Amino acid sequence: MAGIEYKKTKDLGLFRPHLLELASNLNRLRSQDSLTDVTVTIGNRHFRAHRAVLAACSSYFQAMFTSGFQESNSSDVVIEEGTSVVLEELLDFAYTGIVNFSKENIVDVLTMESYLQMKSAVDACTEFLRERMMDSEDADVAWGDGIVFQVYLIAEHHEMVELKDLCWQFIIDDFIPLSKTDGFRTCVTAELLTNLLERSDLTKPTHQKLPWHLKMSEMLGIIPSEAIASLLGRSSTTKYEEEQVLQAVVSWLEHDWITRKTHATSVLTKVRLGVIPQEILRQYLDKDQFKESPELKELLTDVLLPDGASANPGMASGSQTSDMYASRGTITALVATGGTKIGNNGPFARYFHYSNPDTEDTAWIPLLKLPKPPGVPNIQDHTMTTLDGKLYLAGGGRHNLNSIMRSMLQSFFQYDPKVNDWKRLPNMLCGREGFVMVQLDNLIYAIGGCDEDGELTVYDETFNLEDQSWYEGDDEYVGACDPSAVVYKNKILMYGHGINDGFPSDNVYYYEDDEDGDEDERYTAALAMEEQREVRTSLHTLQMYDPAAKKWYSLMRQRHHVHTVHGDNEQYSALVIRNDKCYRVVYDKMRERHCWISKPRVNELVMELESSAPSAQVGKEEEQRWLPEYHVPGAFCIEGEIYVNVNGCIVNTGQQMPKEKPTIDRVNFSRWLGVDSPEMANSAVTMYTFDHYNLTL
Incomplete structure (x- = not known):
């Protein structure tokens, strides 16, 4: 009989038909009870198997058969954990590599996989859940009824890092819908809930990542956002509000108030109560839990004001914290406005997300929903600064696209993120460009630069935030x-x-x-x-x-x-x-x-x-x-740490300067390559914390 002559080559690698035939023959021997040498018993059911196969697939069985335990010399093994149905599934997997996961059995299967230390089975479970997570129609099969919380806790307990991270990301992405399930109310621990509430992206919109061609079409207005959302089967405007987070936490507390009331204050402190409308907060004062607990009542009353206005985060007292007033979905990034490369139809503002080490973005991204200040198109050589969550933009030149001439600006604007608009403040005393602004003692100083005649300025001017007026400096400096x-x-x-x-x-x-x-x-x-x-x-x-x-x-x-x-x-x-x-x-x-x-x-x-x-x-x-x-212009090192100067805005990258000649990859600087692109010429740049979802989606 002519056989298949197999020679291992670099191209062929392993000969998969041999492995499949080996697994099939071992499973046939098991079904025929041929050469089996152990009986695995669980409850009133008995399964015949081969020690070598069990030891090869399970660290639990390997230790049992090779470490001198009583079972190493016995033909009978008793399993105390799990059910016979699940054990049968895992024995089938050991011989065939196939396991039948479902919403009904996945928690039990994963629990026994962990108990028997079957790494390959855990990997198969992780892959099953990942595939279902990517498909919205199958997501309910894998995660329905809040099963994801049970899977997460099992993965955390048994240090299954990949599976734990997979569950964590899914919980973050769909926290509000999941918080309405039985799994959330029954399985989530106080520690897990606290960790979730500390996330700034807990109420973010959920959507698929746009392919590059659709992203560009949306940015340029060629295809409306609603049409792209329809194509991808998602909503581009869905955003969960903080009151839904509060509702989820209260639901969790009510489910087992006797046990969980000791965690009530610490958990609710993580809710951003300061951004929830006052009338909604007042409704919770009538709940039994808040009446019973003086700490919870104090937590709400500290945020509530008699006139119904929002409390000032700068005046937080008692159980208040400044985090209570910070909207979720905010990021800190470099924000740039204007510049010589920005025309009438170009994006006025862009951001560079330097503070996120996991970002895939290495270029400036348009802030499509941040408007231009009124009456100042094509502004350049202006200056920005930030104070109390607001942007201030001053001076610069206004370029005429039909002429090489440009006019100097005295204008001064304040951007308020709550209304997403610019407010015109009193003009500076003289037009300036190429200057800098700093804040000290409730004053904004405009220093340096050139005036309308192209001469160096020799006097600073200050803007008083209290009376909203500009004042000329008392002393002269060198321009x-x-x-x-x-x-x-x-x-x-x-x-x-x-x-x-x-x-x-x-x-x-x-x-x-x-x-x-x-x-x-x-x-x-x-x-x-x-x-x-x-x-x-x-x-x-x-x-x-x-x-x-x-x-x-x-x-x-x-x-x-x-x-x-x-x-x-x-x-x-x-x-x-x-x-x-x-x-x-x-x-x-x-x-x-x-x-x-x-x-x-x-x-x-x-x-x-x-x-x-x-x-x-x-x-x-x-x-x-x-x-x-030479890769990142504007980079320099202080005390072994690398900084970048972006149009006058100094950023600490957090990267250490290597002790020997590096490549750019070895210092992890590739994400900074696009920070000094030609489009940034004459733009104003500052560090700013803003609502990422409101301004970019």
Whole structure:
């Protein structure tokens, strides 16, 4: 009889027909009770099997047969856990690799899989649930009646990480519908419920991820959102409200009040009570649980006000916490507005989700529902800042698409996320662009930049939030283009440079890494110009404003050189506060190529700010040796941690600078590649926490 000659090759790998035939023959031997050597008993049922097969599929049986237990020398094994129906399913799986999961048996099967330590069976269960979760029609089969909570607790108890994570994500995505099931009311523990309530995305809309072509069509308005929602079988506007979360928690408490009342206060504290309408909260005061528990009654009455208005989170007292007033679904991200690349039909605002390590997005994403301020299309070189959850936008230039001319703006706007609109505030005293705003003592300071005539401004102006008015500063400072400013020890520090004066010097060197990145080649100004490198100089000034004295002080002046290689380069500077220290950052950047021509110079500033003649000097320089700056322009390192300067907004990436020459992947910087795209030119950027779902979906 001619057989199949099998030779293992790289292309063929394992010969699957052999494995299938082996499993089939073993199962046939079992059904014929041939060569079986053990009887597994559960209840009044007995199953014949082969020790070797059981030990190969179950760590429980392997330990039993090989560790010197009584059963290792006995032909009878008794199982005390589970049912005979489930055991029969798992024995069939051991011989065939097939198990019949259903809504009715999945919890029992998983429980016995865990007891018998059958890893392959657990993996099969996980895959079954994952497939059903992806199909909305089959989801009820896998998760109906809140079975997901039972599965989650089993997975957590037996440290089944993959299955636990799968269940957790499904619970987060569909918390409100699941909270109405018996499984939620009976199975969820106080610890699990608390962990769920701490999630900021618990009430997010549930929808499928749009394919790229549909996403672009929706963004551009080619296909309406409703049509895309219909195509995908989902609603683009569904959003659960916080009162539904409160209703779920109260339902959970009512189901077993005697046992759970000790957890009532700690659980309800995690509900965002401050964003729930007052009339709804008042209805809960009449419930028996709130009447019985003084702590619960206090929790609600602290949030309620006699006039029905919402309490001020800044005045939280008693059992209140600021989290009670934070809407779910918020994210913290870089937000950019305007810029030279944004036309009349382009998105006015974009965001870059740097704070989420799991995000797939590596580019700026339009905030489609954040409107433009009235009357200022195509704004650029303006400035933004944030205060008390609101955005403030000031100044800049308004570009005329039909002309190279543009007009300077004095306008000042406040964005209120509650109404998703801009409010025009009183104009600044003069039009400015290329300036910076900082907040101190309930005042917003506008510092630096150029005025309507293109001249450097020499006076700051302040906006008083109480009387909603602008005031000119009392003292004059040295003007600066695109300065950096920070609040440090209740004073304002500003660092920046004036107009390049084109004065070359042979006393300052231009640095450029060699091919290996190990040595720095130094060019004098004369040699740089001989090699067609233009050398320009600019005067950088560190200044301090003391609000108590209402006076500006010049702390330090330095002349820096900007070098170009067949192109126009720019010099950037920044001030960064870290661990109660202030650092100065200076670097050159090729405008056209969006890359650096030298490593950043980062120094700690040694300052004496309290004397009658405050001063500063440059301290030790921070190591930048293995910084991946050519991949992410604007990156620099302080105390071993990498920062990024995005249009003047300084972001701590949380990444450590490697100790040896890295690739971009080894420092996990690939997600920052798109942060300095050409579309960001002349945009204003700030860090902002906003309702992701209201503004993007």
